Structures are given as C-alpha cells and as structure tokens.
Amino acid sequence: MTLEEKQAQLVGFWVDQGDEVVAPMSDEKKSSTRYDEASAHGIGHLTRVYGTRPVDPVERAAWLWAEQTRLQRETRLGIPAIVHEECLTGLAAWKAATFPTPLAWGAAFDPELVEEVGAAVGSSMRQLGIHQGLAPVLDVIRDARWGRVDECIAEDPLVVGAIGTAYVRGLQSEGVHATLKHFVGYSASRAGRNHAPVSAGRREVEDVLLPPFEQAVRDGGARSVMNSYSDIDGVPFAADPTYLTGVLRDRWGFDGVVVSDYFSVDFLRSMHRAAADQAEAARLAITAGIDVELPSPDAYLTLADQVRDGRLAPEILDRAVRRVLTQKEELGLLDADFSAPPSAIDLDPRQHREIARRLADESLVLLSNDGVLPLDPQRTTRIAVIGPNADSPEALMGCYSFVNHVLAHHPGVPSGIELPTVLDALRAELPSAEITRTVGCAVEGDDDSGISAAVEAAEAADVAIVVVGDRAGLFGRGTVGEGNDVDTLELPGVQRRLVEATVATGTPVVVVLMTGRPYAIDWALPPRRSAEGVIVGLGAVNAEDLPESPHATIGDAHAPRPAAVLQAFFPGEEGGPAVASVLSGRVAPSGRLPVSMPRSAGSQPYSYLHAALGGRTDVTSADPTPARPFGFGLTYTTFTHSGLHVAPEVRTDGRIRASVVVHNTGEREATDVVQLYAHDEVASVTRPVAQLIGFRRVTLAAGARATVDFDIPVDRLAFTGVDGVKRVEPGRIRLWVGGACDDEETVATFDVV
Known part of the structure; x- marks a missing residue:
C-alpha cells in the first residue's frame, strides 16, 4: 500500500453533512476536502449515510450499494468502506424503531431483554449495509446535571457493565460491531458540564469508571472503542496512551479498532490547546492509540507527509492500518458482493415494537402511591390529562433518537413510525372514561397563563394525570441531551408550579415524569418506610416530626402533594401505551431507580457508592441524602x-x-x-x-x-x-x-x- 492508501483507510467521510447541528461544533467543522478527492485511494468509513437527513432507506441503500461497488472497481485496492451509524435508542434513521433510552434500560434491570434490543437493532442495520454502531454508552453517571445522563445506563458500574455488555452481545450477534463510548471518564466532568475537565483520582477511574468497559471488552468481545472528549487530571484523553494502549490493549487484550469521537483529534489543537497544529494533533492521537479519525478527513490527512519527513514512525501508521483492515476482513467487506441492494425494508416491524413495549413496561418506576393507582374504573370516569408532555411524541424519546436528533431540523417531515402519546394511549386503554386535555404550560419558559385552565380541568375531574418533564435535544435545543447541562435540578420552566396548582385543587393527582435525568422532586414525594416500617432516606428530618397525612410534605403538614408519582425515562415508541397500562393496572410496575433521585442540585456530584463521609454526617449541615435512593421502586403488591x-x-x-x-x-x-x-x-x-x-x-x-x-x-x-x-x-x-x-x-x- 502507498502512504496515501494507508492514510485513506484511517479516515471517514461525512458524505451527507448539511447545516444541521447533530454533533459538537459540526456547524463549524465542515470538511474542506471533496469526497472524490478523499476517496481517490479508498476510504475507511462512510459517516451516517442514513442518519444525517430523512432519506428513504431503500433509495439510500441503492446509492450505498452503488458507491461500495465504485470503491471496489475504481480504486486500486478495491476496498469498500465501513458504514457507521448512531444506534443508542435504536438505529438513528428515518422510519426505524425507537427503543427506550439507555437510562430506561438501567431502570429495567434486565440484561437479557436489552440483549434482544441489541439484536433487533443489529438486524435492521445489517439489512442496510451498516457495519458499525456507535453504542453503547458505558459512562457511569456521576452528576445528574450533566446533559448526557439520558444516554447512560446507571450510576452503578455493575449495572452499566452487565446491561451494556448484553447490548454489545446482541448487536454483534447480527454481525454489526459495537463501539464502546466514551472511554473513559467523560461523565465525571466538573460540575456536570459537557467536555469539562475531569478530576477523578486513580481509584475512582479504576474501581468505578473502567469496570464496565473491561466487562464489555473481556466478556462481551466488543470490537470497537471510542475515546472521551475530556481530559483527566490535565491530560487530554485523545492523546493519552496510558488508557488507549496501556489499559485497553496491554492489560485487557483488546485487539479491535479505536475510533475518535467526532472531531476530537482536532480538538487537541482547538479546544485542549495541547497541539500546535493539526499535524501534531494527529501524531499525538495515533501514537496514543486512536486508529481512525471520524467523522471526516481532518488532522489525519497529514499522516502520509509526516511519515515521509520523519515526524511519524511508519510502524505507528501501519499498526492502525492493520487494525482497520483486520476489522474489514472480520466484517466480510473484503469479499462483499454489492450487486443486489435490498428492495424492501421494514425498519419498525411488529417484533421490534413488541420488544420496545416490553422494555418500556419494565422500565417504569413507581416512586409514590397513596392507593390512587391503579386507577379504579368505577371511581375515575372523568380524567383530566394535563401537561406539556401528555400529547408529545418527542417527549417519549431521548436525544439520540432520530426524531429529536435529526427531524428537529426538518419540521415538515413526519416521523415515519407510529408514536402514540400518553394521551392517545389513555384513550385507548380507558375507552369508557371521559378524558379531557389541557396543556397547562410548555416544557420551557416562564409563561404560566395556561395553569388556570389546567386547574379548572383538574377541579372538574375525578383524577388528574399531569405529564411533565424534559424535551431532549442538542446544544441548547431542549432541556436535556448532549450539551444541555444545567445548574439546577428543578423541573424546567414553570412545570413545578403547574403540578402544585393542580394538586392544590384537592383532586387526586398522578404525576408522570417523562425525563432524561432525575429531578429534585422531594416536594412531591412522601417520606419512605422500609418493609419493617422504619423511616429511611429522610436526612435530617426526625421521624416524630413527620406529618400523619399521606398528602403532606415533610416539614409542612399543610402542603399537599401528588397522590402518585411515576417516573419514565424516555420510554420510546411504545412508551405511551406502557404508561397507560401501568396507570390502568393492566401492567404492574417493576422498574427500579438506576440513579439516585436527588433533593437538590447542591448535592451533586452524588453517588450511592459514597464512603461514610460522603453521606449525612454530624459535622456538616448539608445533607446529600436523596429523595429516593438507587434501587428504589414500588409496585401494586408488596x-x-x-x-x-x-x-x-x-x-x-x-x-x-x-x-x-x-x-x-x-x-x-x-x-x-x-x-x-x-x-x-x-x-x-x-x-x-x-x-x-x-x-x-x-x-x-x-x-x-x-x-x-x-x-x-x-x-x-x-x-x-x-x-x-x-x-x-x-x-x-x-x-x-x-x-x-x-x-x-x-x-x-x-x-x-
């Protein structure tokens, strides 16, 4: 291979990149290289062929098969490209099934079912000629303020490792390589800020942050890893061979491919200021162990020249090329036949919706219930459905769903899949009930003018179901998701005011939280007793000070609170029916909290895995005790x-x-x-x-x-x-x-x- 042919195998190309902001700083990082120039000697990856715009899958597959054939016939070596896509909540492509977000996987505590999800996603990807999925996220949650919490599985490394490894097995059982991300420490950033420095000590890295990745490599056989954007103790991870080579390869025996998170090689220059130019950034990254630069040619276009002039050892370049070619051989690309593209593809078949429904059912966490749930059809003939997320398909899905990630930029394009909302599902679940709909307020903003109408609706009902929470998006377009970090854990906008106003009517209120992170809702939850009747999780509150009424908040015996609270972590395309079936009692809730429910943002960062001094003590007046702890969840029995x-x-x-x-x-x-x-x-x-x-x-x-x-x-x-x-x-x-x-x-x- 010539140096240019080797270099070409180590870069991707975003052939369909437009003006949409679907990756960090992607609006500023347009490749200046034309595709025909970049692929003249072949190409390593094709980036998000299906997942950048709403494209018809059959038409796009025909284009892809033709392009792979061109690479075989018109480049000297004839090596096709690896096609990679996002697949965190299902294949992020138009008309593809959208499963619950990973935080819901954690709430279900069901690795076997998540393995089924992975296999279902992998089967759709393989049909479309996709070889690599950029999932799962194995970052252990450390701070609920971080915007990417909804992409994570849990705050416990065992749960993250077991469930993440199950997804790897499922995806790879269909011949699609899983990519573990973000290796490592990304979620431990200071103050929960995206791309912020990480100050984790060696013990936290080794005993909390690394184990899920190790399990997915050793037990799951993961074939690809993606680096973290962050630095740890001042060393940018993309330039650190300690982990990318020393831990990942030398200690764990990983022999797959490491790909860069999008633009992270050039970020060594532009964000970390650890490289003077793109050439130095490329040299640092490939030497540390990053084999492929994604999403498009950038810094790695300097590699051939650096070998020529002696700045880069040729064996470093050859090491990365060998790994990429080995991966392509494993995937069958070196002998692939692209003569017959698929003519009919169903990316949301009945079997996938059934799996999505089972996982949504299992993921719902009942946080409190004074007996109003399950709803009694004899006593609840009039139901007021209130809240901004009650009739919103977008509220069912996480940041990396195609609807919220891409279609937000194409408002006139339909979702391409059925997305029954909570309101739709309640009408189907309770056909004899008189159901009214009032918005009350938006997810964001300070407009409370609609709350009075919500109060009137609640007063006229036997029960009010108030559906509040998040709207997932990217970089300020939403309340949670990549780049949507917060400094408060109060419900966004005036949603708390909406809940409190409806509760004050005296009508029993069921709050459904449709969120991508845990919020500080201790004001909505009663004190908690263990199976022996012992008060637990109250922090500085004395048991004798607790109000007798189940509708009184701790510390205020006269303040009412909801009759029940149900937590849904972005439950996916079947999330609406899942919520309705739990409210009706047809399904008994079985989810458990995969992350502690905080009392305030001031307790962050927090983990139930704290040492004695990390909890409530007599030497400080600050009490980090969560409103509901890791592992908590009620059901309709005991x-x-x-x-x-x-x-x-x-x-x-x-x-x-x-x-x-x-x-x-x-x-x-x-x-x-x-x-x-x-x-x-x-x-x-x-x-x-x-x-x-x-x-x-x-x-x-x-x-x-x-x-x-x-x-x-x-x-x-x-x-x-x-x-x-x-x-x-x-x-x-x-x-x-x-x-x-x-x-x-x-x-x-x-x-x-």
Whole structure:
C-alpha cells in the first residue's frame, strides 16, 4: 500500500453533512476536502449515510450499494468502506424503531431483554449495509446535571457493565460491531458540564469508571472503542496512551479498532490547546492509540507527509492500518458482493415494537402511591390529562433518537413510525372514561397563563394525570441531551408550579415524569418506610416530626402533594401505551431507580457508592441524602425478603454463594428486582457504604415464595489499594437484601479469608 492508501483507510467521510447541528461544533467543522478527492485511494468509513437527513432507506441503500461497488472497481485496492451509524435508542434513521433510552434500560434491570434490543437493532442495520454502531454508552453517571445522563445506563458500574455488555452481545450477534463510548471518564466532568475537565483520582477511574468497559471488552468481545472528549487530571484523553494502549490493549487484550469521537483529534489543537497544529494533533492521537479519525478527513490527512519527513514512525501508521483492515476482513467487506441492494425494508416491524413495549413496561418506576393507582374504573370516569408532555411524541424519546436528533431540523417531515402519546394511549386503554386535555404550560419558559385552565380541568375531574418533564435535544435545543447541562435540578420552566396548582385543587393527582435525568422532586414525594416500617432516606428530618397525612410534605403538614408519582425515562415508541397500562393496572410496575433521585442540585456530584463521609454526617449541615435512593421502586403488591444466607467464610479467590427468600405478600402477580448489596466493614481504603454485587428479576404470583440464589465471584469486592494494586482484601463483609440500596431488610455477614 502507498502512504496515501494507508492514510485513506484511517479516515471517514461525512458524505451527507448539511447545516444541521447533530454533533459538537459540526456547524463549524465542515470538511474542506471533496469526497472524490478523499476517496481517490479508498476510504475507511462512510459517516451516517442514513442518519444525517430523512432519506428513504431503500433509495439510500441503492446509492450505498452503488458507491461500495465504485470503491471496489475504481480504486486500486478495491476496498469498500465501513458504514457507521448512531444506534443508542435504536438505529438513528428515518422510519426505524425507537427503543427506550439507555437510562430506561438501567431502570429495567434486565440484561437479557436489552440483549434482544441489541439484536433487533443489529438486524435492521445489517439489512442496510451498516457495519458499525456507535453504542453503547458505558459512562457511569456521576452528576445528574450533566446533559448526557439520558444516554447512560446507571450510576452503578455493575449495572452499566452487565446491561451494556448484553447490548454489545446482541448487536454483534447480527454481525454489526459495537463501539464502546466514551472511554473513559467523560461523565465525571466538573460540575456536570459537557467536555469539562475531569478530576477523578486513580481509584475512582479504576474501581468505578473502567469496570464496565473491561466487562464489555473481556466478556462481551466488543470490537470497537471510542475515546472521551475530556481530559483527566490535565491530560487530554485523545492523546493519552496510558488508557488507549496501556489499559485497553496491554492489560485487557483488546485487539479491535479505536475510533475518535467526532472531531476530537482536532480538538487537541482547538479546544485542549495541547497541539500546535493539526499535524501534531494527529501524531499525538495515533501514537496514543486512536486508529481512525471520524467523522471526516481532518488532522489525519497529514499522516502520509509526516511519515515521509520523519515526524511519524511508519510502524505507528501501519499498526492502525492493520487494525482497520483486520476489522474489514472480520466484517466480510473484503469479499462483499454489492450487486443486489435490498428492495424492501421494514425498519419498525411488529417484533421490534413488541420488544420496545416490553422494555418500556419494565422500565417504569413507581416512586409514590397513596392507593390512587391503579386507577379504579368505577371511581375515575372523568380524567383530566394535563401537561406539556401528555400529547408529545418527542417527549417519549431521548436525544439520540432520530426524531429529536435529526427531524428537529426538518419540521415538515413526519416521523415515519407510529408514536402514540400518553394521551392517545389513555384513550385507548380507558375507552369508557371521559378524558379531557389541557396543556397547562410548555416544557420551557416562564409563561404560566395556561395553569388556570389546567386547574379548572383538574377541579372538574375525578383524577388528574399531569405529564411533565424534559424535551431532549442538542446544544441548547431542549432541556436535556448532549450539551444541555444545567445548574439546577428543578423541573424546567414553570412545570413545578403547574403540578402544585393542580394538586392544590384537592383532586387526586398522578404525576408522570417523562425525563432524561432525575429531578429534585422531594416536594412531591412522601417520606419512605422500609418493609419493617422504619423511616429511611429522610436526612435530617426526625421521624416524630413527620406529618400523619399521606398528602403532606415533610416539614409542612399543610402542603399537599401528588397522590402518585411515576417516573419514565424516555420510554420510546411504545412508551405511551406502557404508561397507560401501568396507570390502568393492566401492567404492574417493576422498574427500579438506576440513579439516585436527588433533593437538590447542591448535592451533586452524588453517588450511592459514597464512603461514610460522603453521606449525612454530624459535622456538616448539608445533607446529600436523596429523595429516593438507587434501587428504589414500588409496585401494586408488596414483597418481603428474609433468610439471607451465606457461608461464614469465602476465600479471596472463591465465590459468594448466597440465597434469600422472596415472598409476594400482596394480592396480585408482580415482578421484584432482588438486589444484593455488600459493605466492607474495615478496609485499607475507604469503601462505599453500599455496593450492589448482584441482582435478579423474579416474577411471583400472589402469595408465592421463591428462593433466589446468587453465585458471585468474590473479586466483585476487589478495590485498588494504597499501593495502586487491585485486590480482594481479607476482612468482614456485611450483605443485605432490601427494597433499595439503603434498606437492610435481611442481613448476613461473612469473612473473606
């Protein structure tokens, strides 16, 4: 291969890039290179052929097959291009199925179902000649203010790793390579700001941020990785071989391809100021371990000349080219036949909608309920449906859905898929009810003129369903999503005022939160009691000060609050029917919080994985205790957990074999998420007060019991010691199972020896 042929394999080209802002600074980063010039010697990637504009999939496939054939026939080496697309909530293309956002995956606690989602997405991509998907996001949530929380799975690395790895397996089972992102530390930015510096210490990186990526590489066999935009302790990640080579390849054995996040190579020059020009940025990135520059030729167009004049060692260039060609061989591209493009494609078949519906059902988290849910058809014949998200298809989907990511720039183009809203679904679910619709207010802005009409509607109803929350978008176009970071965790706009005004009518109010992040809604939630009746999660509030009324807020016995609160994390195209079926009671909610529900933005960054001094203490008046903790979720029955048993001793190289009895003590079938937590009581470094080490979904009929067994490697308790070595340390471990991370309903201890 000539140097120009090698260089061409290490760049992508955004053939259809227009004026839409669908990537950071993409409006400023138009490639100055023409496609025919860039592909004269071949090309490594074609960027978002289907996902940049609304294009008919069959027509676009015909173009793609013809272009791949041209690359085979008209370039000297005849090597086709890898086609990559976004696929975080399904294939981000017109008319393709839109699944729940990853935060909803975490709420479902169901890796097997997420693997089905990955396989469904992969099957659509493969039909269209797409080879690589830019998902999953394995960033562990550290700060709810960060705009990209809706792209993340959870604040717990075990949940992120298990569910993210399941998605990798599903996608790759269809012959599409998954791309892990954003490696690593992106979500730990200061103050939750996008692209902001990361000040994480070695222990946080090793024990919290890296494990999901390691699991997806070692257990999931992921074939591609994408770098983080951020710097860690002052070193831009795109130029740091410590992780891109030392950890990823030398320690974990990854032998796939590392691609740059869009424009991140040039960002070494333009944003980090770590390179004087594009040539230096390219040299830093490829030496650190970034093999391919995306989305279009930019800094890597200097590589051939740098080899010629001795600034770049030829073996560094060859190393990256070898990896790309190996990937193309694995994908079958070197022998591909592009003579027969698909003539008919259904990107939203019934099977995909069924999977989307199951995941949406499982992801809904019931945060409070005074008995108004499920709705009684005999007592709720008049229903007022209120709120800006009640009749909004866009409110069902995350930032990287095609509707919110791309169609926002094409307002006259239909979505191409059925998107029944919560209002549509309630009318279908409750055909005999008299349902009225009032907006009340917008998602954003300070216009409260519509609240009076909402109050009138609530006063005339038996129950009011108020659907509020977010509108996902990018870089200021919305309330959550990439670049939409916030400094407050109050509901956007005047939505809290809308909720409080409807609650004040005295009509029972059910609040449905359709959001991409957890909001500070302690004002809407009652105090919480464990299975034994113990008050938990109240911070500085004394139990004897609690009001008796279930409709009174802590600290104010006269302030009313909603009768029920249901959390939906952007539940996708079938999210409307899923919400309606939970409200009606046809489906019992089974979701659990994958991220703590904060009391205020002032408690951020926060994680349930905090050490003792990271929680409520007597040496500060600031209380970070969340309004609802990680793992919390109610349903329409009650579960008890008892008889937790574990062997008294476990070797440092052994396995934790524990069992617990789960009992459905209510009157209907439902699903429990059995959560096994651990705490290392004395260790050489501070350890979390709670750490999830196992979880299992269990469905039980009314009155039924089951023994749930866990078989867990003890190295799930490993941590990085004072000397920087990760190990399992001997000592006493306390285990428990309960309704959330802070609910020690049944407890056992054992010694690691």
